Amino acid sequence: MTTTRSTPHLTVEGGVGDSPLRPDGVPKLRGRFDYASDLVSEGMLWGATTRSPHARARVVSIDVAPALAIGGVHAVLTADDVPGRAVFGLEHPDQPVLAGEEVRFWGEPVAVVAAEDDDTARRAAAAVLVEYERLEPLVDPEEADRRDDVFRRMRIRRGDQETRGPIVVEGHYEVGMQDQAPLGPEAGVAVPDGHGGVDLYATSQFVHVDHEQVVASLGLRPEQVRAHPTGIGGAFGAREDVNLHIHLCLLALHTGRPVKMVYHRSESFAGHVHRHPARMWFRHEADHDGRLLRVEARVIIDGGAYASTTAAVLGNACYFAVGPYRCDSVSVDGVGTRTNNPPCGAMRGFGAVQVCVGYEAQMDKLARALDLDPLEVRRRNALATGDPMPTTGQVITTPLPVVDVIDSLAAMPLPDAGRSGSVPGGSGLTTDPEHVTRGVGYALGIKNLGFSEGFDDSAQARVRLTAEGLVVETAAIEVGQGLATVLAQIARSALGVSKAEVRHVDTSQIDSAGSTSASRQTQVSGGATLEAATSLRERILDTHRGDDLSDEGVMRDGRVVVPMAVLAGESWEETVTFRHPPTTAPDENGQGVVHADFAVAGHRAVVDVDAELGLVSVVKVDTAQDVGKALHPEAVRGQIEGGILQGVGLAIMEELVISDGVIRNPNFTDYLLPTILDAPDVEALLIEQEGSWGPFGAKGVGEPPTISSTSAVLAAIRDATGKDIDRAPVRPQDIAL
Amino acid sequence: MIVNFTLNGEPANARVVSPVSLLDVLRDQIGLRGSKSACEQGECGSCSIVLDGDVVCACLVMAGDVEGSEVTTVEGISSGDVLNGVQAAMHEAGAVQCGFCTPGIVVTATDLFAANPHPSTGEIKSALAGNICRCTGYGAIVRALDSLAGRRS
Numbered sequence: 033m034t035t036t037r038s039t040p041h042l043t044v045e046g047g048v049g050d051s052p053l054r055p056d057g058v059p060k061l062r063g064r065f066d067y068a069s070d071l072v073s074e075g076m077l078w079g080a081t082t083r084s085p086h087a088r089a090r091v092v093s094i095d096v097a098p099a100l101a102i103g104g105v106h107a108v109l110t111a112d113d114v115p116g117r118a119v120f121g122l123e124h125p126d127q128p129v130l131a132g133e134e135v136r137f138w139g140e141p142v143a144v145v146a147a148e149d150d151d152t153a154r155r156a157a158a159a160v161l162v163e164y165e166r167l168e169p170l171v172d173p174e175e176a177d178r179r180d181d182v183f184r185r186m187r188i189r190r191g192d193q194e195t196r197g198p199i200v201v202e203g204h205y206e207v208g209m210q211d212q213a214p215l216g217p218e219a220g221v222a223v224p225d226g227h228g229g230v231d232l233y234a235t236s237q238f239v240h241v242d243h244e245q246v247v248a249s250l251g252l253r254p255e256q257v258r259a260h261p262t263g264i265g266g267a268f269g270a271r272e273d274v275n276l277h278i279h280l281c282l283l284a285l286h287t288g289r290p291v292k293m294v295y296h297r298s299e300s301f302a303g304h305v306h307r308h309p310a311r312m313w314f315r316h317e318a319d320h321d322g323r324l325l326r327v328e329a330r331v332i333i334d335g336g337a338y339a340s341t342t343a344a345v346l347g348n349a350c351y352f353a354v355g356p357y358r359c360d361s362v363s364v365d366g367v368g369t370r371t372n373n374p375p376c377g378a379m380r381g382f383g384a385v386q387v388c389v390g391y392e393a394q395m396d397k398l399a400r401a402l403d404l405d406p407l408e409v410r411r412r413n414a415l416a417t418g419d420p421m422p423t424t425g426q427v428i429t430t431p432l433p434v435v436d437v438i439d440s441l442a443a444m445p446l447p448d449a450g451r452s453g454s455v456p457g458g459s460g461l462t463t464d465p466e467h468v469t470r471g472v473g474y475a476l477g478i479k480n481l482g483f484s485e486g487f488d489d490s491a492q493a494r495v496r497l498t499a500e501g502l503v504v505e506t507a508a509i510e511v512g513q514g515l516a517t518v519l520a521q522i523a524r525s526a527l528g529v530s531k532a533e534v535r536h537v538d539t540s541q542i543d544s545a546g547s548t549s550a551s552r553q554t555q556v557s558g559g560a561t562l563e564a565a566t567s568l569r570e571r572i573l574d575t576h577r578g579d580d581l582s583d584e585g586v587m588r589d590g591r592v593v594v595p596m597a598v599l600a601g602e603s604w605e606e607t608v609t610f611r612h613p614p615t616t617a618p619d620e621n622g623q624g625v626v627h628a629d630f631a632v633a634g635h636r637a638v639v640d641v642d643a644e645l646g647l648v649s650v651v652k653v654d655t656a657q658d659v660g661k662a663l664h665p666e667a668v669r670g671q672i673e674g675g676i677l678q679g680v681g682l683a684i685m686e687e688l689v690i691s692d693g694v695i696r697n698p699n700f701t702d703y704l705l706p707t708i709l710d711a712p713d714v715e716a717l718l719i720e721q722e723g724s725w726g727p728f729g730a731k732g733v734g735e736p737p738t739i740s741s742t743s744a745v746l747a748a749i750r751d752a753t754g755k756d757i758d759r760a761p762v763r764p765q766d767i768a769l
Numbered sequence: 770m771i772v773n774f775t776l777n778g779e780p781a782n783a784r785v786v787s788p789v790s791l792l793d794v795l796r797d798q799i800g801l802r803g804s805k806s807a808c809e810q811g812e813c814g815s816c817s818i819v820l821d822g823d824v825v826c827a828c829l830v831m832a833g834d835v836e837g838s839e840v841t842t843v844e845g846i847s848s849g850d851v852l853n854g855v856q857a858a859m860h861e862a863g864a865v866q867c868g869f870c871t872p873g874i875v876v877t878a879t880d881l882f883a884a885n886p887h888p889s890t891g892e893i894k895s896a897l898a899g900n901i902c903r904c905t906g907y908g909a910i911v912r913a914l915d916s917l918a919g920r921r922s
Contacts, residue, residue: 053860060868061856061875063803063843070802150797151787215807215815215869215903265805265869266903297808512867512904666863666909673906674866700812700901708897711907 046532047525048728051666054517055533056263056510067263068235069219073290076221077106079276079283080153080293082143082160083302084135087171087693088372089164091133094143099156104148106287108160111142113282116251120274122241122377124183127338129249129278135164137337137374138694139302146283146291169372169693173311173334176369183335184343186350186366188423188622195361197317197325201397205314205390206759208687210307210678212379213705216265218303219294222280229256230281231538235264237271237509240544249278250285257281261536267511268678269378270304272547273340301698305340305377306688308333308368310349310386316394322402322409324359327422331366331387333376340377342368347485348383350622354422355391356434356478356632357413362422364622372693378549380678381738384479389760392475392743396750406474406747411438415478415632417723425623428630430731431721433658437476437634440656440717446472447638447652447713456640456647458709463642470651471641473747476634477739480627481732482552486617489552489628492543493560495523495568496605499597501531502565508545508557510536513734514667515553519561521663522727526565528581529596543609551631551732554663555725560610562727568606572599613725629724633657633736635676635744637683637712641752646764648684650712650745657716660724660731668733672716675737681706682738683745687761774835776801777845785832792816792827795842803843803872814900817873818842824880826899843872846879854917855879862913866904874900878914887918 046052059065096108111118111132118132119125131140143160147153170176220234229252236242239259247257264271276293283291295303310333317326331349335342346368353364379385399409414434420427449470457463483489494505502523510516516534523532545557569581576594578586586594612628638652653676662668678686685704689696697703722729742760750757753767773782776799783794795801795818804827805815811826818827819841827842847853852860855878865871874897881888881896888896893914902910915921 051863054863054865056868057860057865058850058852058856060865060871061852061860062847063801063872063875065868066802067805067869069806070796072800213903214867215805215813215901216867217807264867265807266867268903294806297810514866670863670866670905670909673908674904675906677906678903699810700808701810705813705901705903707899707901708894708907708910714906714908 044524044528045530046521048521048663050521051664052517052521054514056516065263067216067265068233069217069294071221071233071292073221073223076290076292077146077148077287078150078153079144079146079280079291080157081141081279081299082157082162084131084138084140084142086135086164086166087138088167088169089135090167091131091135091142092163092165095161096143098161099145099159102152102156102159104152105145105156107146107283108156109144109282109286114249117248120245120249120278121339122273122341123343124339136372144279144283146287171371171373171693173332173369173371176371177332177367181370183339183368183370184346186346186622188350188362188364190423190425190623191361193361193363195326197319199318199320199398199401200315201394201401202315203393203397203758205312205393207310207386207389208761209309209690210379210682210686211301211688211703212268212270213703214266214268214270217295217297217300218275220276220280221290221292222284223290224284224288230284231258231260232277232281233260233262234277234280235271237267237511237549238547239507240539242274242277243539245274246278246281250281255540258538258540260538261507261509264511267548268380269549272378272549273305275303297700298698301695305375307379308335308345308376308386312387312390314390314394316398318398322398322404322412324357324413326361327354327359328363329353333368333386334371334373335368336371336373336375338375340375342376345383348480349387351423351626352384352478353387353391355388356415356476357422358415358419359422364423373690374695380675381479381735382550384477384739385742388475388477388739388743389746392740392747393758396747407438407442410476411435414438423622424618424626426625426627430629431723432630432632433719433721434632436719437632437656437658440719441474441634441636441654444654444715456642456649457645462645463647467644468640468642469752471639471748471752473637473744473751474634475740475743475747476632477736478630478632479735479739481629481631482550482555482612484615484627486615489546489556490609490611491545491556491560492607492609493557493564494542494605494607495561495564497600499600501533502527502529504532504534504561505537505542506534506545506557507537507539507542508553509548511548513671514664517667518554518558518663522558522561523565526562527569530583551734554730555732556610556612558727558730560608563610564606564608567608568604572604629731631658631731631736633740635741637744637748639745639748639752641749641767643753643767646768648749648762650680653680653712653741653744654715655737656719657736658731659718659720659733660726661720661729662718663728663730668718669716671733672737673714675734676714676741677706677711679738679741680712680745682760683742684761770833772833772836774837775839777841783832789832790828791830791832791835794832795827801842801844805869805872807869814873814877815870817876817900819876819880824877843876846875853879855882858913858917859910862909862916864905864909864913870900870902874910882917890915
């Protein structure tokens with residue numbers, strides 16, 4: 033029998049393209065949502081960490097007796113108490129669970145304690161007597177490069193290396209160390225299961241990789257550890273790496289009691305990786321029309337004491353060093369150094385942010401050298417679908433609307449010159465409005481979506497039809513971006529059933545969804561959800577010879593043939609592991625099909641600058657962004673506005689100040705975050721084009737807003753001041769002196 | 770010492786044996802964890818509460834000092850499952866992402882609207898200048914509260 037089936041109900045209520053309310057909105061608004069720091073468990077102890085006060089030192093001895101002597105202290109553990117693998121690491125295990133012989137960065141954990149309450153635990157952690165012999169820390173990345181103390185070197189050579197152009201611009205650029213500063217601190221509870229195993233509920237972007245590392249260091253079998261997704265207050269890359277996870281499980285198994293730990297903010301700054309600071313040199317050569325003939329770049333990013341994701345971040349920095357522009361003669365050399373500075377790793381934009389500061393300053397220099405409009409020089413070089421990537425040679429097969437981004441920005445109206453926004457300096461009233469100069473700057477950025485370089489990037493999702501409606505099960509982490517909302521939308525649209533919810537299940541119940549990073553979950557966990565839901569629909573309709581599925585049940589010729597109540601009792605479920613198009617590792621010249629997909633965005637910043645005092649107010653940031661298909665337009669806008677403000681933060685205020693390897697501003701008083709008064713107005717234009725492999729053509733949208741917004745603000749400050757601003761963040765002395 | 774105060778309209782007390790913040794007492798002793806701890810030094814506003822009519826950071830209030838005071842936390846802002854105007858407007862506008870700053874913003878904005886039902890955008894921003902949000906870029910929060918104040922955004 034042949035049946036004609038309708039296509040899935042793209043118009044189902046709460047489906048894709050709609051902007052349904054987020055399911056966790058009401059509990060979050062009422063203060064009833066459980067974050068990791070809110071969890072409690074019957075009979076739980078509190079954990080705390082003893083940290084190194086030195087950037088580098090030999091551990092001569094550790095005396096735990098004074099800590100154990102404090103009433104209410106149940107355990108004090110050191111490196112000797114780690115039963116399994118002594119080290120952990122997201123890509124290359126090289127970081128001690130607890131430092132035993134040498135501490136290599138300020139704040140490195142040396143001991144952990146468990147006690148009856150938080151206060152006692154912290155007092156005990158401070159009472160652990162560690163004798164250190166201080167060693168000279170290596171803190172200069174260029175010196176580390178000379179000593180070949182590096183995590184990775186990258187070399188990209190593409191095209192004729194002898195090509196030269198008549199118009200040459202050159203520059204050195206620097207990007208400071210930014211912190212993700214998620215508002216929710218690192219926190220968690222580990223609960224022993226009474227059979228030698230443990231359940232972990234802790235802040236994470238990737239529970240399966242936490243699970244893997246806990247299992248290794250505790251010397252347990254995989255089935256003895258369950259890592260549970262839990263509520264977390266933001267992430268932005270800071271929660272990919274293990275910090276308190278292994279410690280909590282160690283303490284819980286050692287004491288036989290649940291153990292909770294919550295980092296204070298100063299510990300949080302020491303306890304998670306940061307955005308890599310970068311030093312860069314670029315030389316662009318072009319013809320008299322401004323077309324790029326040759327781009328050369330050298331990039332040093334400092335990985336700090338341990339590997340984390342430095343190798344991958346360096347890869348990105350090098351692959352995107354030319355930006356979204358055509359060029360057939362490219363040379364990029366990069367190095368990710370190992371020093372005694374704080375470890376750096378993932379942060380929103382992942383290497384693409386730093387180089388954008390360099391290549392976009394260069395494009396503006398080129399425009400000035402040729403007396404061209406900054407958007408015109410970009411338009412003449414715009415990369416497009418079908419072009420090879422200037423660095424890797426990979427032919428771009430998905431939509432890449434660079435020209436559309438440029439044209440959209442050009443068409444957006446500028447704010448009135450007289451707009452009375454907040455003046456530079458804000459409520460300090462230090463600025464004389466007569467001396468405020470306005471500037472306008474543009475920047476474009478490009479980044480990969482999903483994991484690259486041959487990594488087997490998979491995500492599993494399960495879709496079930498139950499009496500409560502559709503249930504999507506996943507271990508993918510909702511960090512606040514709206515993943516739970518969008519997966520439910522995808523399931524609704526694919527099945528034609530409007531009642532759907534997402535359940536975050538632990539590592540024993542489902543395979544990995546991969547990390548909530550690289551702008552990837554909507555595409556990969558969304559892809560798994562779409563395939564599972566589509567397959568479920570086909571199987572249901574095949575079984576019941578239906579031609580459509582709706583909230584009423586299985587339909588045939590417009591009539592209900594199996595009511596939903598009956599259908600839901602039949603245990604329908606489908607599990608799918610989704611993989612994006614395969615990628616390859618680069619060859620010795622950095623060539624290959626290294627990436628699965630790309631996204632481009634552009635920003636135009638308008639700033640008011642008090643050049644005498646070196647103060648900046650970012651008045652407006654307009655953007656056009658390549659989104660493929662906006663599955664939840666309001667959430668896309670939320671990602672764009674939030675990402676832009678993090679970019680503005682990096683442009684004018686956010687920097688971890690490090691001296692001799694020590695973070696000098698590990699608190700929210702001295703590490704400045706943009707407030708509502710610092711936030712510019714944002715107009716966003718979403719560019720939707722079909723052809724990407726994400727569900728319904730969706731592309732990841734989380735990172736592009738952060739990539740070029742920083743560079744656009746820098747360009748605007750240059751425009752306002754006429755100064756060669758060559759670093760982010762721009763400090764008052766960079767403008768006023 | 771035992772400290773007696775009014776919490777969300779009900780009598781409450783706390784046993785205070787050491788210098789401890791009101792935030793820690795609310796969260797760890799009384800079990801009201803809606804007020805969040807994110808910076809411990811009054812910079813982020815995640816623990817905003819109303820103390821005797823003023824919005825303050827609970828992390829900066831010594832628990833021993835609230836004898837006889839009236840304290841309102843996010844849990845006491847609305848009754849049952851019904852959202853108040855600020856909460857509903859924020860929900861509708863997509864002003865919640867990770868939500869860690871949300872309770873503090875709800876408390877602060879509710880206090881603003883109680884005193885001034887039609888604040889200007891500038892007044893909204895000034896009131897929320899002490900509440901840091903790391904996710905939203907504040908756009909949806911401003912749109913939500915602008916619309917509650919009767920302005921289209």
